[in-house]
């Protein structure tokens with residue numbers, strides 16, 4: 450569905466942009482005592498939920514398993530941080546078997562948050578003209594961490610691209 454502005458130009462409500470969300474290395478990072486929630490976890494999830502159509506794209510959500518695996522993986526961390534697990538409600542499962550790219554809808558604008566896509570997956574993105582949709586997350590470098598600020602900037606540039614296309 451394409452919405453139009455008063456002057457007839459297509460306008461993409463940001464919720465029409467899909468975000469595919471990995472868990473390990475993206476929402477959980479390696480801390481001193483093993484995996485831990487990222488510092489802006491609550492803000493990031495709320496921001497993604499308010500501005501994108503959200504999907505899990507993680508090894509914890511495979512074909513036929515629904516979102517349960519993602520919720521189970523994060524539950525102990527949420528409990529520790531006293532974050533209500535209902536914050537995850539509404540993030541839909543994206544199901545795949547061999548490659549995460551199987552679950553991506555290439556007909557719609559999207560971003561994919563991942564710390565470790567396979568070379569084959571990167572290649573498929575490139576061949577589909579979607580290399581820019583991959584948001585590489587690397588917690589060891591400040592510029593490549595997952596923050597609301599970074600996602601906001603990326604979302605703005607996607608919206609600009611869509612309006613000009």
Ligand SMILES: [Mg+2]
Pocket residue numbers: 471472473474475563564565
């Ligand atoms: Mg990962």
